[in-house]
Amino acid sequence: MTFEPWMAWTGLGILCLLAFSGFFSGSETALTATSKARMLTLEKEKDHRARRVNLLINDRESLIGGILLGNNLVNILAASLASAVFLAMFGEAGVPIATLVMTLLVLIFAEVLPKTYALSNPDRMALAVSLPIRIFVMLFAPVVAAVQWLVRATLRILGLSVEGPVLSAHDEIRGQIDLHHQEGGVVKTDRDMLGGVLDLRELTVDEVMVHRKSLVMFDIDQPVEQLVADALSCPHTRLPLYRDDTENIVGILHVRDLARELHNAGGDSSKLDIESIKREPWFIPETTELLEQLTAFRQKREHFALVVDEYGALMGVVTLEDIIEEIVGEIEDEHDVTVEGVTPLPDGFILVDGGAPIRDVNRALDWELPDDEAVTIAGLVIHEAQTIPEAGQIFRFHGVQFEILERRRNQITRMRLKKEPEAEDADD
Missing domain, CATH: 3.10.580.10 (CBS-domain)
Structure with a gap:
């Protein structure tokens, strides 16, 4: 094994390329994980870095294309240089050694380390890298555009199409609210209120x-x-x-x-x-x-x-x-007539009026009974049972047990509900 001066300079170049690779990897994670709402707020406060971030994430395809171009360019160049150094040092055994060493270096210092930091500080890092990434994306825009055209053409040949987002903006907001509620960042009442605002477009x-x-x-x-x-x-x-x-x-x-x-x-x-x-x-x-x-x-x-x-x-x-x-939620004043709607019982059952809206029951109990085919709980039972039940009948659907307590003429007036154990375990 011989060591020559050019190997030291090549090794230094490999380290610089690994640093660039880490920069691109961390930038990609930070810019995709950053809060767009936070960036919009900072932009309104005249923060030019936030404006650059918004310009980048608004054209996400060009952003990802540019970062991937830069990342792959430096990774391939670093791997090629490492192969040359190890071939000179170890002969034919240098190729597998270079592969192993570069895989470890890229994985640890160019992928896991920068992405871990970026996930922990997405907004701070996104603001910091916005200028160099913006310049890089603009410089290599023609190359990225050519790659995008080639990708779309290939997908069309394969009979595949590239569509826009699957979820609407309202669905994305609703998903974010549910996610933060599950993580404990949004309490149930706030989630219900925010969801209620979004539901106004879907209800009649x-x-x-x-x-x-x-x-x-x-x-x-x-x-x-x-x-x-x-x-x-x-x-x-x-x-x-x-x-x-x-x-x-x-x-x-x-x-x-x-x-x-x-x-x-x-x-x-x-x-x-x-x-x-x-x-x-x-x-x-x-x-x-x-x-x-x-x-x-x-x-x-x-x-x-x-x-x-x-x-x-x-x-x-x-x-x-x-x-x-x-x-x-329900608004009551001193003149409202108290109407029993959803009342928890000591034995674990829920006493529910037949005329109680399904949405109110879902809100009160944090359930997900469907309200597409019926508005009230009684309507849901009739729709699922395909008949008007008699008092004393018990039905089970959607993971809930429905026990009919009272019926007046053709109207179900009161019933008892209980979540089935299997459904509770599945939810947990």
Whole structure:
């Protein structure tokens, strides 16, 4: 084995190339793991490094292509130089020795070490490397573009296509929220509220409305004294008025308007003209998206709308509070009538009203019952059972046991739920 001066210089060059390889590897990890939201915030604060980072990650294909080009270039060059040195030192045995030594050096110092640091400090490192990586990507842009064209052409020949992201921006945000919740960074209430905001685009008013069977309506032609007494004793402030038939809604009586006119009349309800007090009803289709309806409420400065189906039949009512509750959860005040919805029992069962929305049950219990085919828990049972169950029947689907406790006519009013042990173990 002989050692010549050129080998020392070559060895120094190999170390420099390994440092460049580590730089490219760490930069790739940092720029792909950095928080885009954090970078956008820093860019708004006039941080030029953050602006460069955003430019790089916005063109992720060119970024990755440029970094891979540089990384492979220095790795191959380092391996070639090492082979030349070891061949001169050990003869034919130098090739396997060079392969082993360079594999260890590249793995430890050019891959694991820089990537470990980059994962621990992605934002800091991304800001630090943004300028040299930006310059390198710009210099080698033509080469990267040619490689990209060749890759896409090859994929087309193979019958494969390169599409955009599989997940929409909303799905990516939802996934990030769920991930941080699992890691303990986001508490359940915050996760539910953030998810509720995203769900506004996917829900329609018929999924959150108060069904017509639960509405409180008044006959506008009944004696005014009786109407006033009933309206003032009602826990609701906006009351639909009908004439002759409950389908014929002729107006909305606001209790504040009623109280003001009653005060002006000196408390004599017989002097009131309900026709002049009532407001015009606002009808909306049941397929209206919640986000669209929320915007309409704000624009019209209204809080109350009547929901009708495609035939114009009254389905129920939706209020601004109903939509807000999809974000923040149930809102109750001193005038709300307490309704049993989801009540945990000492024996591990959950007492649930049949009319409880599936979304509310999922939120309360952190379950994932499907709500595609039904809105309420009772509707889910009927859909899955393909029949209207009798009291005492027990069903098991979606990892939950459903025991029917009460049924009135064709309506399931109360049931007991319990997560199946197998489903709980699978979730764990």
